[in-house]
Amino acid sequence: MQFMLRIEVSLPPDMAEDAKAALRAREHARGTELIEQRTLLRIWRIVGRIANFSVWQAPTLEALHDALTTLPMFPYMKIDVTPLIDHPMTAVAERAHGRTETHT
Numbered sequence: 001m002q003f004m005l006r007i008e009v010s011l012p013p014d015m016a017e018d019a020k021a022a023l024r025a026r027e028h029a030r031g032t033e034l035i036e037q038r039t040l041l042r043i044w045r046i047v048g049r050i051a052n053f054s055v056w057q058a059p060t061l062e063a064l065h066d067a068l069t070t071l072p073m074f075p076y077m078k079i080d081v082t083p084l085i086d087h088p089m090t091a092v093a094e095r096a097h098g099r100t101e102t103h104t
Contacts, residue, residue: 002041002057003064006080009050009073026072039067055084 011020034040043054058064064081068074 001059002055002084004082004084005052005054005056007052007054008078009076010078011050011073011076023072030071034067034070 011023015023031040031043039057041055041057043052045052056064056067058067061081061083068077068079071077
């Protein structure tokens with residue numbers, strides 16, 4: 001099952017810059033692992049914010065939650081989750097033109 005997430009990060013204003021840098025490095029490393037595992041399929045930055053839209057894949061909401069809690073920045077995140085299903089037009093388009101890539 002796929003999910004569209006909107007994630008907004010609010011780090012504490014009094015967090016030291018070196019602590020922020022270390023947290024970002026750990027977040028990047030864990031994000032890379034989730035991409036390699038095909039749990040995190042695609043991610044887009046939201047300009048001017050510490051936020052993103054992303055597409056995730058997990059068998060259940062519980063599995064998605066478990067993956068999200070492994071992110072080092074999880075305690076600082078506000079996450080909106082929208083489960084995704086295929087639109088009927090997807091099947092029509094695929095029959096006519098073949099399967100399209102979702103990572104464009």
